[in-house]
Amino acid sequence: MNNLRVFWNRYGLLIVAVLLLLVPQFTTQYEFYVVQRGVQNAMLVLGLVILIGYTGLMTLGSAALLATGAYTYGILLLRLGWPPLLGTIGAVLVTTLVGTLLGFPAFRLSGPFLVVTTVGFGEIVRILILNWEPLTRGPYGLSGFRAVMPTTRGVYYVMVVVLALLAVVTERIGRSRLGLAMKAVKEDEVAAEVMGVNVRRVKLISNALTAALAGLSGVFLASLTGYLNPDSFTANESTTYLLMVVMGGMSNVVGSVISSLFVTVLPEVLRFLAESRLLVYSLILLVYLRIYHVRSSKARAKSAGSRGRS
Amino acid sequence: MSVGLWIQIILNGVAMGVLYSLPALGISLIWNATGLFNFAQGDLLTLGGYVMLTLFGMMKLPYIVSFVLTLAVMGLVGYFISRIYFYPMLEHRVHPQIILIGTVAASVFIRNLILVIWGTMPTTFKNPFGTKVMNLGGIFLMPHVIWILGIAAGLLILLQYILRGTMVGTAMRAVAQNQTAAWLMGIRNDRMIALTFCMSTAIAAVSGILITPIIPLTPDMGGLISVKAMAAVLIGGLGSFSGTLIGGIAVGVAETVFATLVTPTYKDVFIFLVLVAFLLARPGGIFRAHVSEKV
Amino acid sequence: MEMEKNSGVVLRTEGLTKRFGGLVAVNNLDLEVYEGQICALIGPNGSGKTTVLNLITGIYPVDDGRIEFCGEQINGLPSHAICWRGIARTFQNIRILGSQTVFDNALLGKGYGNGGAGVFQIMFDTAKHRRERAAFAEEVDEVLKFVGLDDVRSELARNLPYGRQRILEIARALVTRPKLLLLDEPAAGLNSAEIYTLMELIKKINATGISVFVIEHRMELVGELADWVFVLNYGSKIAEGTFEEIKENPAVIEAYLGKGRD
Ligand SMILES: Nc1ncnc2c1ncn2[C@@H]1O[C@H](COP(=O)(O)OP(=O)(O)OP(=O)(O)O)[C@@H](O)[C@H]1O
Ligand SMILES: [Mg+2]
Numbered sequence: 044m045n046n047l048r049v050f051w052n053r054y055g056l057l058i059v060a061v062l063l064l065l066v067p068q069f070t071t072q073y074e075f076y077v078v079q080r081g082v083q084n085a086m087l088v089l090g091l092v093i094l095i096g097y098t099g100l101m102t103l104g105s106a107a108l109l110a111t112g113a114y115t116y117g118i119l120l121l122r123l124g125w126p127p128l129l130g131t132i133g134a135v136l137v138t139t140l141v142g143t144l145l146g147f148p149a150f151r152l153s154g155p156f157l158v159v160t161t162v163g164f165g166e167i168v169r170i171l172i173l174n175w176e177p178l179t180r181g182p183y184g185l186s187g188f189r190a191v192m193p194t195t196r197g198v199y200y201v202m203v204v205v206l207a208l209l210a211v212v213t214e215r216i217g218r219s220r221l222g223l224a225m226k227a228v229k230e231d232e233v234a235a236e237v238m239g240v241n242v243r244r245v246k247l248i249s250n251a252l253t254a255a256l257a258g259l260s261g262v263f264l265a266s267l268t269g270y271l272n273p274d275s276f277t278a279n280e281s282t283t284y285l286l287m288v289v290m291g292g293m294s295n296v297v298g299s300v301i302s303s304l305f306v307t308v309l310p311e312v313l314r315f316l317a318e319s320r321l322l323v324y325s326l327i328l329l330v331y332l333r334i335y336h337v338r339s340s341k342a343r344a345k346s347a348g349s350r351g352r353s
Numbered sequence: 354m355s356v357g358l359w360i361q362i363i364l365n366g367v368a369m370g371v372l373y374s375l376p377a378l379g380i381s382l383i384w385n386a387t388g389l390f391n392f393a394q395g396d397l398l399t400l401g402g403y404v405m406l407t408l409f410g411m412m413k414l415p416y417i418v419s420f421v422l423t424l425a426v427m428g429l430v431g432y433f434i435s436r437i438y439f440y441p442m443l444e445h446r447v448h449p450q451i452i453l454i455g456t457v458a459a460s461v462f463i464r465n466l467i468l469v470i471w472g473t474m475p476t477t478f479k480n481p482f483g484t485k486v487m488n489l490g491g492i493f494l495m496p497h498v499i500w501i502l503g504i505a506a507g508l509l510i511l512l513q514y515i516l517r518g519t520m521v522g523t524a525m526r527a528v529a530q531n532q533t534a535a536w537l538m539g540i541r542n543d544r545m546i547a548l549t550f551c552m553s554t555a556i557a558a559v560s561g562i563l564i565t566p567i568i569p570l571t572p573d574m575g576g577l578i579s580v581k582a583m584a585a586v587l588i589g590g591l592g593s594f595s596g597t598l599i600g601g602i603a604v605g606v607a608e609t610v611f612a613t614l615v616t617p618t619y620k621d622v623f624i625f626l627v628l629v630a631f632l633l634a635r636p637g638g639i640f641r642a643h644v645s646e647k648v
Numbered sequence: 649m650e651m652e653k654n655s656g657v658v659l660r661t662e663g664l665t666k667r668f669g670g671l672v673a674v675n676n677l678d679l680e681v682y683e684g685q686i687c688a689l690i691g692p693n694g695s696g697k698t699t700v701l702n703l704i705t706g707i708y709p710v711d712d713g714r715i716e717f718c719g720e721q722i723n724g725l726p727s728h729a730i731c732w733r734g735i736a737r738t739f740q741n742i743r744i745l746g747s748q749t750v751f752d753n754a755l756l757g758k759g760y761g762n763g764g765a766g767v768f769q770i771m772f773d774t775a776k777h778r779r780e781r782a783a784f785a786e787e788v789d790e791v792l793k794f795v796g797l798d799d800v801r802s803e804l805a806r807n808l809p810y811g812r813q814r815i816l817e818i819a820r821a822l823v824t825r826p827k828l829l830l831l832d833e834p835a836a837g838l839n840s841a842e843i844y845t846l847m848e849l850i851k852k853i854n855a856t857g858i859s860v861f862v863i864e865h866r867m868e869l870v871g872e873l874a875d876w877v878f879v880l881n882y883g884s885k886i887a888e889g890t891f892e893e894i895k896e897n898p899a900v901i902e903a904y905l906g907k908g909r910d
Binding site: 211215216219220221223224226227230233234235236237238240241242243244245248252282339 | 705707726727728731732736737739743744745746747748752755756757758759760761762764765769770771773777779780784820821824
């Protein structure tokens with residue numbers, strides 16, 4: 044059992060990546076599209092591992108950052124005629140900038156207050172996209188831009204490789220001094236600050252990294268669909284991303300990748316779910332939180348009771 | 354613009370505002386009792402509106418009967434949410450971040466439950482207060498504006514009485530102040546917290562019922578209302594009854610004035626920006642002194 | 649003479665004042681801690697001792713007065729910057745990261761943002777990052793050995809017994825390489841054997857040249873350790889001196905010892 048765990052920790056990511064590379068051989072075109080979306084979602088969720096899992100900053104604004112990345116890419120290509128590679132870099136930079144700005148409220152706010160501002164941010168971005176028609180074509184949606192790679196398979200292979208690299212980097216950050224500082228911010232901000240952690244900087248870095256990943260994910264989303272519409276970036280999408288990272292174990296990198304793929308593919312496997320997809324997801328999340336966390340805090344209380352004193 | 358027109362705009366804003374104040378009071382009550390910030394409050398409001406739609410709009414029960422039944426149903430919903438979900442989490446000291454995610458999940462769940470039961474189309478029921486514009490000395494108002502103000506005022510007085518003048522209210526406040534001490538005095542925390550949820554949900558439902566003449570019901574309307582109710586709570590200061598009331602009215606008036614004078618398109622954007630500015634300038638709200646965490 | 653005295657002062661507060669609403673928690677307080685000293689701050693419950701530490705470490709903003717560390721004003725700096733200058737502390741209620749290992753808890757003392765490998769170096773795991781990692785690990789292990797926690801290096805901090813959690817907090821503070829160590833009731837909740845170990849540890853830390861400022865309730869500990877004692881009552885300093893002098897001071901006996909002795 045223990046050996047299995049060690050093996051999984053070492054090779055889990057590699058196994059998932061190899062399986063993903065094989066996927067195009069076995070799937071129909073539609074199934075392939077769904078897996079592509081899963082990989083694209085996983086990129087964003089890696090960002091949430093850093094922000095929510097490591098640093099403990101909750102957000103419901105991830106769909107808005109995704110939209111920022113996707114729309115910036117589309118606009119740079121269509122309106123300014125930038126080539127895809129440059130467009131990708133531009134989109135990631137713009138999203139990172141926006142996300143970093145979003146980090147400033149996190150200096151003073153935490154918990155529910157922070158979530159409220161991220162919800163507000165999400166709404167603002169959606170309303171702007173809807174109404175800034177000369178740039179975004181509003182409700183008609185944006186289309187006609189090129190993908191990052193000429194072929195669909197090309198896009199996919201690039202995505203899988205990028206995802207694997209990002210997963211390695213996320214894991215590395217988690218184990219580094221920066222990751223420790225992030226986890227300290229989550230567990231006890233005051234103690235972290237007093238021990239010499241520049242908490243503000245750590246929060247900004249978390250937000251910037253998360254935004255960069257969301258922006259990149261947005262570029263790939265634009266590449267996959269070739270069509271962008273404000274309806275694809277609602278609070279519901281943000282909640283789905285939250286579900287993915289929570290079910291993945293919050294700070295568990297490989298777990299979050301798998302959970303992103305699973306949650307994306309699930310409604311396609313269970314077709315009757317399509318309508319009530321979010322109903323089922325949220326129910327799963329509610330039950331999971333209630334049962335798993337109440338049990339684990341019971342266990343914690345027990346071990347504290349038997350070993351500690353107060 | 355004439356004074357009459359101004360009064361008209363502001364009264365409309367106040368009516369909208371008290372409808373934000375009601376769920377905001379619920380958020381505030383629950384926060385006081387448990388330290389939990391309920392993101393599902395807006396969706397409970399929506400659910401209340403839809404229950405009313407079924408009872409009054411579809412089953413054609415009399416308005417008063419439907420109103421009371423809706424409050425009873427929603428009160429029970431609140432009670433059970435607390436008993437089976439949030440109280441056990443609080444009791445076992447689950448990490449606040451997890452409980453927060455729990456309230457977000459609850460919000461999505463309720464929203465999609467509504468969607469599955471009642472569908473996505475915006476719906477409404479017959480305006481029971483009539484649709485004939487009233488002329489009060491040059492000020493033109495829809496009758497429901499007057500009714501909303503009246504009913505909300507009555508409800509607030511009743512609420513204030515329950516909290517301050519009855520044993521139950523005293524017990525609820527005792528739990529909010531010090532759970533251990535309250536427990537030692539023989540007050541059942543679980544019941545009091547469930548009762549707080551019950552009351553909060555019922556008040557939110559009142560808002561869901563009254564809001565229909567102004568906004569048609571849609572399954573996801575609760576999201577925006579939640580955020581505005583939270584804005585009300587945060588502007589007014591967490592835990593302050595009158596602060597929350599005034600916060601809600603401020604949000605309603607600001608939004609209505611902005612929509613009339615500037616543009617309705619960006620009214621929500623405007624409210625969010627005001628909210629963020631407030632949060633950053635005064636995290637404790639205007640009616641509360643800044644308190645620092647004890648270390 | 650004046651110059652000479654100044655150069656030896658590690659910490660100085662002048663007219664330090666903090667109010668919480670109507671309550672004056674710290675009132676016009678003057679303190680001086682000399683290099684290499686162990687100073688104690690005593691006083692009845694609620695007299696404002698912890699608040700003094702919170703002011704020194706920048707957790708609460710100062711209302712009035714100033715705080716100087718090695719001749720420079722530090723009030724107004726953020727807590728992490730105060731830590732980087734060389735002030736480390738422990739908390740009255742232990743604040744370790746329960747879900748991290750003992751090693752990682754101690755490593756936290758290295759902070760973040762004070763130079764060293766940046767985000768990109770961590771992401772690409774550059775040679776500089778790897779060198780830094782190794783150096784830090786060695787340093788942390790040394791400190792864990794110094795305080796006697798090397799045998800539980802990889803345990804989760806929450807699984808340690810209470811007494812060792814307190815020691816872990818001290819280890820974390822030492823990893824910051826402080827010039828001045830602030831301890832807030834380090835002996836609270838310890839049994840007498842553990843208190844003895846703690847006392848030896850504090851002496852050992854002091855012997856390495858670190859000044860210590862300790863808040864303590866137990867008189868035997870203060871008498872054993874402190875070169876100089878400050879007494880606080882209702883936020884004001886009512887006496888200072890050696891332990892022998894303090895013991896005889898009628899105001900102190902009235903405020904503190906009189907009530908404390910049964
Ligand atoms: N953040 C705060 N907000 C309001 N009052 C505070 C705060 N921190 C401390 N106080 C008050 O300031 C006074 C001094 O508290 P402090 O914790 O400094 O005392 P202390 O001497 O450390 O006591 P103890 O021996 O119990 O640790 C107390 O009356 C306390 O209630
Ligand atoms: Mg204290």
